Structures are given as structure tokens and as C-alpha cells.
Amino acid sequence: MKKNVLFALIAALAAPLAAHAEGAYIGGNVGRAEQKADFDGFSLKDHNTAYKVYGGYNFTQNFGIEGGVADLREAEKSESGLRVASKARTAYVAATGTLPLNEQFALIGKVGAAYSHVKVSASALGLSDSGSDNHASPYASVGAAFVLNKNVSFVAEYEYFGKIAKDGDAHIKANLVSAGVRYTF
Structure with a gap:
């Protein structure tokens, strides 16, 4: 009886350590994405709710690999009849x-490293243009x-x-602050 109680106590105390151990995991986060764009003198900085899903594998308690997909949603700025919008999605793989x-x-x-697909649209005075x-x-994260x-x-x-889109001097940078849940198998 005493051995069973002692074993159960040790198992209960060691269980949290197993979460930092080896194995596969999946997760999802929700947060706030920021896109900063510079287009030949016109700048855009906008925040929006963003989502990401990811999966990974911890080879040891300290090192692993992870891949994921983030939908950074749309950033938009309207000023003096000019509207510019950027819609971004990115995939990443990281140690x-x-x-x-x-x-x-x-x-x-x-x-x-991250690989991003960005759609940009602009309209002014009844004219519009778009591209991707x-x-x-x-890619870096803490x-x-x-x-x-x-x-x-x-x-x-x-x-x-990093720079999720670049065309000459024009570029768009993005980051994400998020919180979520991770499930380890």
C-alpha cells in the first residue's frame, strides 16, 4: 500500500516534466498581427486579429522542429480618397x-524561414489596381x-x-503577438 502511494506521488510530481519532454505536438494561437508597409512615400501600419495553427516534434527536452501556417488577415489605410490594403498569409518552418x-x-x-503570400490592392478616384x-x-520567435x-x-x-513582400523600394514587414493552446501526444 505504501509503495502504491509513493509511486502515485512520484508519478504526479513527474507528470509536468513530461510536457517539456520529447514527442509530437499540435497547437493553435490567436493574437494581434501588425503589418508595416512603405510604398514610395506612403506608409501603412495596421493591426488586426490573426490566427495560426502549427505542429512540431521535440527531439529532446530542449530541441525540436516546428512548422505552421499563420493568417495575418488584412491591413488597411484610407487617406484623402486613397485606399491601400494588404492581405497576408505565411507558412514557416523553424528549429x-x-x-x-x-x-x-x-x-x-x-x-x-517563412514563406509568405501577400495580396495588395489600391484604389483612388474610382481607379483600382491589385497584385500579389x-x-x-x-523567421524568429520568443x-x-x-x-x-x-x-x-x-x-x-x-x-x-520579416519582409513578407518586397517590390523595389516598397516592402511590407509583419509580426504577430499571440496566445494559444498546445497539445502534446
């Missing part, structure tokens, strides 16, 4: 690093995780997608 601080908290960092761009850029149990963690992170 991950996890630094457990204790049984429940960990710091997370990611470095990799696909662009690869460096964040933290709170382990609820061996399968479920809550995460918060800041992600920088």
Missing part, C-alpha cells in the same frame, strides 16, 4: 529551443509556456516574419 524554468514554466525560442507577391524571409498537465500547455509568443 525550436526550450528552456524549462521549473515543472510548469518554460521559455521558448524559434529560428527559421510571394516572398521568403527569416515566448513562454505554462504546463497545465502532461498533454496541455498554454503558450504566449512574439513572432517576427
Whole structure:
């Protein structure tokens, strides 16, 4: 009887450590995306609600790989009859690093590459034009995780997608601040 109680106590205390261990995971985040654009003297900076889904695999407690897709939604600016809008989606793959601080908290960092598809539209004086761009850029992220149990963690992170579109001197940069849930198998 004492052995069973001792075993159950050790298992209960070790369960949170398993969440920082090896294995596959999936997750989803909701947050606020920011797009900053410069178009030949016209600048655009807008925030919108964004979403991302991702999956990964931790090879060790500290290192892994992750891939995901983020919908950064639409950024828009209207001024003096001119309307410019940018709609962005991006996919990324990154090496991950996890630094457990204790049984429940960990710091997370990611470095990799993002591939973005951006649709840009502009209209003024009854005329309109649109175009799209696909662009690869460096990707980086920092964040933290709170382990609820061996399968479920809550995460918060800041992600920088770099220049998601570029045409000559014109470019668009994007980042995402989000929170979500991660499920480890």
C-alpha cells in the first residue's frame, strides 16, 4: 500500500516534466498581427486579429522542429480618397529551443524561414489596381509556456516574419503577438 502511494506521488510530481519532454505536438494561437508597409512615400501600419495553427516534434527536452501556417488577415489605410490594403498569409518552418524554468514554466525560442503570400490592392478616384507577391524571409520567435498537465500547455509568443513582400523600394514587414493552446501526444 505504501509503495502504491509513493509511486502515485512520484508519478504526479513527474507528470509536468513530461510536457517539456520529447514527442509530437499540435497547437493553435490567436493574437494581434501588425503589418508595416512603405510604398514610395506612403506608409501603412495596421493591426488586426490573426490566427495560426502549427505542429512540431521535440527531439529532446530542449530541441525540436516546428512548422505552421499563420493568417495575418488584412491591413488597411484610407487617406484623402486613397485606399491601400494588404492581405497576408505565411507558412514557416523553424528549429525550436526550450528552456524549462521549473515543472510548469518554460521559455521558448524559434529560428527559421517563412514563406509568405501577400495580396495588395489600391484604389483612388474610382481607379483600382491589385497584385500579389510571394516572398521568403527569416523567421524568429520568443515566448513562454505554462504546463497545465502532461498533454496541455498554454503558450504566449512574439513572432517576427520579416519582409513578407518586397517590390523595389516598397516592402511590407509583419509580426504577430499571440496566445494559444498546445497539445502534446
